[in-house]
Amino acid sequence: MKIIELICCCAIIFSFFPFISEALTPAIKIHSKTVQIEHELNRDKFLYNGFINLCKTTEDSQWLLESALWKDTCTALWNFEDLKIQHEGNFYRETWKCYGKTMEALFYKKQEEL
Numbered sequence: 275m276k277i278i279e280l281i282c283c284c285a286i287i288f289s290f291f292p293f294i295s296e297a298l299t300p301a302i303k304i305h306s307k308t309v310q311i312e313h314e315l316n317r318d319k320f321l322y323n324g325f326i327n328l329c330k331t332t333e334d335s336q337w338l339l340e341s342a343l344w345k346d347t348c349t350a351l352w353n354f355e356d357l358k359i360q361h362e363g364n365f366y367r368e369t370w371k372c373y374g375k376t377m378e379a380l381f382y383k384k385q386e387e388l
Contacts (some may be wrong), residue, residue, distance in 0.1 A: 314372070317352055322347075322379045325359075325368040329381040337361055 321376040324344065341359045343371045348370075349357060356371040 314375075318377055319374070320351075321348060321368065321370060321377070325366075325379045326381055329366045329383060 297315070305386040328340060328344050345357060345359055348354070352372065354372055355369050355374075356369070356376075358367075358369045360367045360369075364383045364385065366383065367378060369376060371377075
């Protein structure tokens with residue numbers, strides 16, 4: 275009698291499997307999309323905060339070397355369609371394009387008063 279009950283339980287469980295998988299499929303898709311968005315957000319936060327920190331701490335004489343190192347570091351971590359760093363006077367700009375989205379970080383360094 276126990277074997278018949280076990281077989282019936284297994285049959286009932288397997289008959290509900292398609293319904294369970296249909297219910298879980300949207301949840302899995304939402305989770306994977308959330309992970310992708312979280313990854314992109316962390317990348318953009320790193321690029322923005324790192325660039326602002328680079329602009330604040332780097333002297334003009336070291337700017338070319340430090341910005342090249344920063345660009346090399348970023349391109350080693352992520353695949354960009356485009357990554358540009360520009361410096362004109364006291365204005366700094368970094369733009370990056372990934373998965374068709376273009377983002378930018380801007381910084382203006384104020385002149386220190388004597």
